[in-house]
Each structure stands twice: as C-alpha cells, then as structure tokens.
Amino acid sequence: MAFEGLTERLQNALSGLRRKGKVTDADLRETMREIRVALLEADVNFNVVKDFVRNVRERAAGAKVLDGLNPAQQIVSIVNEELTAMMGESDVPLNKSPKIPTVIMMVGLQGAGKTTTAGKLALKLKNEQNARPLMIAADVYRPAAIDQLKTLGEQIDVPVFEMGTDVNPREIVRQGMAKAAELKADYVFIDAAGRLQIDEALMQELVDVKEIAQPDEILLVVDAMTGQNAVETAEGFNGRLDITGVVLTKLDGDTRGGAALSIRAVTGKPIKFVGQGEKMTDLDIFYPDRMASRILGMGDLLTLIEKAQKDFDEKQAEVQMEKMRQNTFDFNDFIEQMEQVQNMGPIEDLMKMIPGMANNPALKNLKVDPKDIAHIKAVVMSMTPAEREDPELLKRPSRKRRLAAGAGRPVEEVNRMLKQFNQMKTMMSKVMNGDTGQMEQMMNAMGGGMPGMGGLPGMPGMGGNGGGLGQKVQQMAMKRMARQIQKNKKKRKR
Known part of the structure; x- marks a missing residue:
C-alpha cells in the first residue's frame, strides 16, 4: 500500500504517547514534530501539513486533553479525525444527470x-x-x-x-x-x-x-x-x-x-x-x-468485509459452512475456499486491514509467495477424486508418498498439511456447533496455523508461534462464520 512508510512513522510517533500515563505539553510538541516530518517526507503539501499540525495542537489544548483521562488515546483520535477531514470527511458519489446520459x-x-x-x-x-x-x-x-x-x-x-x-x-x-x-x-x-x-x-x-x-x-x-x-x-x-x-x-x-x-x-x-x-x-x-x-495502523474492517462479500459466492459459502458444521468439509471445498481468498487480493494486504495488524512486526516484511499456495494446490491435485472427498483415505503412508511424488514436495510437507487440515476441520465443526471452549487450545496445537495460508506467521511456509497472528485472524473468521450461519437459520425459520 502507498502509505506503508507514513503508517510506520506515524505509528512510531504516537506509540510514545501511548506508553505514557500522563502526557505533557513537551510530549505533545515532540510528537507533533515527528508527525510533521513524517507527513513532509510522504510528500504531503507543506501548507497542508502546517494547517494539520496547527489544528491538532489547538484541539488538544482547547479540549484540555492533556489534563484529562487517557490523553494519548484522545490525541490519536484527534489525529485520526483531522486526517479524515484533510482528505474530505466522507465519500462523494458520482454526479448523475436527471436525464440520460x-x-x-x-x-x-x-x-x-x-x-x-x-x-x-x-x-x-x-x-x-x-x-x-x-x-x-x-x-x-x-x-x-x-x-x-x-x-x-x-x-x-x-x-x-x-x-x-x-x-x-x-x-x-x-x-x-x-x-x-x-x-x-x-x-x-x-x-x-x-x-x-x-x-x-x-x-x-x-x-x-x-x-x-x-x-x-x-x-x-x-x-x-x-x-x-x-x-x-x-x-x-x-x-x-x-x-x-x-x-x-x-x-x-x-x-x-x-x-x-x-x-x-x-x-x-x-x-x-x-x-x-x-x-x-x-x-x-x-x-x-x-x-x-x-x-x-487502525485497520479497515469495512473494506475487508466488502471485499469478502463481493468475491465470495454467498450460496457456496453457506454450503461450505454447513459442511463445516457436519464435519464433512473436504479438499474440494478447501481448494474453492482458498481460490476465493486469493481473488480478494494479496493476503498480506488483506491482513493489514485487520485492526492492529498494519504495523505488526510479524507483518512488516511479510510477502506471501504464490509458490507456497501453488505447492498446496499441487498436493491436492495429486489426490484421486475419492481422496479429495474422503480425507480419511490418506492415512496410509503409501498414499502420502504417492502425493509427495506427484506434487514434487517432501513427504514431511504433505504430512504437515494433512495434519493441519484435519485439525482445522475438527475445530471448524466445534465452532459451527457453538463449542468455542476448546478452540484456543486446538489452535495452539496447530501452531496457530491453517493450510492454504502459506507465508503467514504460524502457518505453513513460515513456522510462527501458537496463539500468534494466524490464531487471531482465524478466531475472527470462525466467529464471524458462526454468527452468519446462525442468522441464516433464523431467517429460514421466519
């Protein structure tokens, strides 16, 4: 994204305030100096920067922010509002003629x-x-x-x-x-x-x-x-x-x-x-x-949700959620879901839309190699139709060796992917049926990972730590899917 450098500089400038219980006028002056430099280095017009800094300082002083509760949080809020005002407050639709064209x-x-x-x-x-x-x-x-x-x-x-x-x-x-x-x-x-x-x-x-x-x-x-x-x-x-x-x-x-x-x-x-x-x-x-x-760095969940609504087939997604509930989600469904996520854009860009993730150290230099996902697809494509529909058939070592040879990947990688897929199926079934109590424990056992998302922390292709970024994203996704399926059921009952 175009603002990565600016995001990092502004985050660094504001993080100093967040660590302070009390913010002095000197702290505010130093923070605004860093923000001014960050905006100028991002090629923002000099006069625009000058007005922006003045507005933030006046609002912070006028509202007696420094003497109030959570001064750092209030200053971040003011900076956010002034940035929004600088760019135009709200979206503006196309002008439309009362008569065509x-x-x-x-x-x-x-x-x-x-x-x-x-x-x-x-x-x-x-x-x-x-x-x-x-x-x-x-x-x-x-x-x-x-x-x-x-x-x-x-x-x-x-x-x-x-x-x-x-x-x-x-x-x-x-x-x-x-x-x-x-x-x-x-x-x-x-x-x-x-x-x-x-x-x-x-x-x-x-x-x-x-x-x-x-x-x-x-x-x-x-x-x-x-x-x-x-x-x-x-x-x-x-x-x-x-x-x-x-x-x-x-x-x-x-x-x-x-x-x-x-x-x-x-x-x-x-x-x-x-x-x-x-x-x-x-x-x-x-x-x-x-x-x-x-x-x-506060994320953009609304845009992320809109992308999902635009790129995901709603009927297909509901079928997949019902399969998750019944624990019959198979590799054909998995490939369809993975391709839908890919259609939404680069995974690393989608992750940065989640609040708190834009400047997460684990995402800083994250680039999801398309080859990682291609390798997973190659393993699935090496399966017979029966194996894709019934992953239980893949327990035999001879079948795993055949998949590894067909995909040109190590047997260990195939084993890891199959293990994570089965754990993910079990976890999804529990969430879909309202049992979220064991989810965190299971995610830790999975290393916070989910196959098909190679390159993300805690996911295939990058190791990572349990309870890390992958876990947070999956928790959000699972809870959202569970809520959606419950809504759909209520609609049908009506």
Missing part, C-alpha cells in the same frame, strides 16, 4: 492511467447498476490510445465510439454524443487527450470538449507516484476546467502517497475513486475515514 469526461496527463480508469469505472457501473455505458475515444495523439480503449471495451463488453486519429477530437465527441443518444446509453465516458505536461493547446481543446459535451462529471486521473507534481497537475486542470473529482491511481505502487492527503485540501475537490491493482475490477470508492484508519 450521464456524461463523464476523463482528463489527466499521459501515463496516469486515464484510459484504463475509464474502462474500470464503466465496468463498475455496468456490474453494480446494470448500466449501459458507451466510451468515446477522443485521444487522437497518444500512440495506440484508441486501440487500447477498443481492447478494453471488448474485454468488458462495452461499446467504443471512435473515428480514427485523423479527425478533430471536438468532432469525435460531437458525433459520439449523437451515437450515445441512438444507443440510449445511460453513461458516456469521454477518454480525452492527455499530454506529458500541461500546455495551452491541450487545455483549450479540453475546454472546447467540455462545452460540446456538457459533462456532469469531470474526473481528473492522477498518478499517486508523482508526489508533489500530482498536486500541481490537479491545480492546473482545476483552474481551467473546474474538475468535479479526482481518481488516484497506482496507490498499490512504491509511493509515499502524500498526493492523496494534499489534493482535496489544495483544490477543494473530492477524491472519488482509487485504483489499487491492474485487474479491471481494481477500482474502489475512496472513503477518507477508512483511509485515515489504515494510515494510522
């Missing part, structure tokens, strides 16, 4: 991800609102820009209007809008031209296109990796076009992320979406409060 004009510099973002947003609206989007290819300058948009359109099954590179973009937009009316499209995306830098010719063309299309939304796509230049770009486009919102891309890259903390404060325009991946589904609504929590 809603016109969205995508602008930005070359390389920011403007064309890809147009495709991602069109797909998001199509999937979530059953929308009928049309994309207009109006970037006639960048090599292959039109071909890229056409390829994206085919990939997501969204029509693309284009007239080649020899037609003036103004005319392309004019005829594209007529085509949208003919198709009765309810959303139109105009992929406007970009440049390597802002210039008068580009801006005048965009002003003309705005006049022709009368867009309901002008989204500026900004590469978060450009640091302070992102803020300058936003100011330049906003000054001429009066943008309505910002999309930050490449937040999953190796970037200090300060642009996200600065753009709203400098331009007054909301960040509406963030791109954090290369897949066409990797576009998320920007929630300032959730981002502030993640930056402060």
Whole structure:
C-alpha cells in the first residue's frame, strides 16, 4: 500500500504517547514534530501539513486533553479525525444527470492511467447498476490510445465510439454524443487527450470538449507516484476546467502517497475513486475515514468485509459452512475456499486491514509467495477424486508418498498439511456447533496455523508461534462464520 512508510512513522510517533500515563505539553510538541516530518517526507503539501499540525495542537489544548483521562488515546483520535477531514470527511458519489446520459469526461496527463480508469469505472457501473455505458475515444495523439480503449471495451463488453486519429477530437465527441443518444446509453465516458505536461493547446481543446459535451462529471486521473507534481497537475486542470473529482491511481505502487492527503485540501475537490491493482475490477470508492484508519495502523474492517462479500459466492459459502458444521468439509471445498481468498487480493494486504495488524512486526516484511499456495494446490491435485472427498483415505503412508511424488514436495510437507487440515476441520465443526471452549487450545496445537495460508506467521511456509497472528485472524473468521450461519437459520425459520 502507498502509505506503508507514513503508517510506520506515524505509528512510531504516537506509540510514545501511548506508553505514557500522563502526557505533557513537551510530549505533545515532540510528537507533533515527528508527525510533521513524517507527513513532509510522504510528500504531503507543506501548507497542508502546517494547517494539520496547527489544528491538532489547538484541539488538544482547547479540549484540555492533556489534563484529562487517557490523553494519548484522545490525541490519536484527534489525529485520526483531522486526517479524515484533510482528505474530505466522507465519500462523494458520482454526479448523475436527471436525464440520460450521464456524461463523464476523463482528463489527466499521459501515463496516469486515464484510459484504463475509464474502462474500470464503466465496468463498475455496468456490474453494480446494470448500466449501459458507451466510451468515446477522443485521444487522437497518444500512440495506440484508441486501440487500447477498443481492447478494453471488448474485454468488458462495452461499446467504443471512435473515428480514427485523423479527425478533430471536438468532432469525435460531437458525433459520439449523437451515437450515445441512438444507443440510449445511460453513461458516456469521454477518454480525452492527455499530454506529458500541461500546455495551452491541450487545455483549450479540453475546454472546447467540455462545452460540446456538457459533462456532469469531470474526473481528473492522477498518478499517486508523482508526489508533489500530482498536486500541481490537479491545480492546473482545476483552474481551467473546474474538475468535479479526482481518481488516484497506482496507490498499490512504491509511493509515499502524500498526493492523496494534499489534493482535496489544495483544490477543494473530492477524491472519488482509487485504483489499487491492474485487474479491471481494481477500482474502489475512496472513503477518507477508512483511509485515515489504515494510515494510522487502525485497520479497515469495512473494506475487508466488502471485499469478502463481493468475491465470495454467498450460496457456496453457506454450503461450505454447513459442511463445516457436519464435519464433512473436504479438499474440494478447501481448494474453492482458498481460490476465493486469493481473488480478494494479496493476503498480506488483506491482513493489514485487520485492526492492529498494519504495523505488526510479524507483518512488516511479510510477502506471501504464490509458490507456497501453488505447492498446496499441487498436493491436492495429486489426490484421486475419492481422496479429495474422503480425507480419511490418506492415512496410509503409501498414499502420502504417492502425493509427495506427484506434487514434487517432501513427504514431511504433505504430512504437515494433512495434519493441519484435519485439525482445522475438527475445530471448524466445534465452532459451527457453538463449542468455542476448546478452540484456543486446538489452535495452539496447530501452531496457530491453517493450510492454504502459506507465508503467514504460524502457518505453513513460515513456522510462527501458537496463539500468534494466524490464531487471531482465524478466531475472527470462525466467529464471524458462526454468527452468519446462525442468522441464516433464523431467517429460514421466519
């Protein structure tokens, strides 16, 4: 995530306060100095940092926080609220026209991800609102820009209007809008031209296109990796076009992320979406409060739950939970569940959304090697259909040796995986049936681990300690599943 460096610095600055029973004014000054340095090093705009530090200090002094109970906790709360306010208080939805179509004009510099973002947003609206989007290819300058948009359109099954590179973009937009009316499209995306830098010719063309299309939304796509230049770009486009919102891309890259903390404060325009991946589904609504929590290492359970709801098949999950309850969960179910978790994104990123885990030492340099999960899949794929459905058949040493040979893994690794799978089955059955008393004892016996999550502390691929991170995550997951199945039962009874 873009804010890992900033998260670590802010956590370190605030951890000193948390260890103190009483916080003095000198302690507050030192903490705010460290926070100021952390924000500046993350490329947050200097004036934004100055206002932020002043606001926190004034609120802490004005509320007599230093003399109250839990002063450190109150200061962390103030920092969290001010970070949220800096980024915009709450999420801001897309502007929508009272009559169709809603016109969205995508602008930005070359390389920011403007064309890809147009495709991602069109797909998001199509999937979530059953929308009928049309994309207009109006970037006639960048090599292959039109071909890229056409390829994206085919990939997501969204029509693309284009007239080649020899037609003036103004005319392309004019005829594209007529085509949208003919198709009765309810959303139109105009992929406007970009440049390597802002210039008068580009801006005048965009002003003309705005006049022709009368867009309901002008989204500026900004590469978060450009640091302070992102803020300058936003100011330049906003000054001429009066943008309505910002999309930050490449937040999953190796970037200090300060642009996200600065753009709203400098331009007054909301960040509406963030791109954090290369897949066409990797576009998320920007929630300032959730981002502030993640930056402060407080996790983001709401986003984690939404990811699970989006990527997990509810009926399939209920079938699996019932199998857990009856202790009939088999390796076919296990592989399906593991693949669903993988679809949610890198496991290490999901773990950091759990409160208290973002800066956990065990996660600091955690990278889950896809090979670890591939090895587990290879073992399962080496099983016969009967063995996958009835893990009890795998007790014979000859079968284990055959699996090891088929997967190209040591017999010891196969033994460990099978042992943990059987322990996990028993534990899940107890939890599903309301018996949680022995769960902690069993997790300790398992080493806090669960097969299919290789690379995590206490899980295959990384040893770890019982009662550690793996245990906490599994406890949360198991309790949540147990609550869900009980809710479903109550609904059926009604």
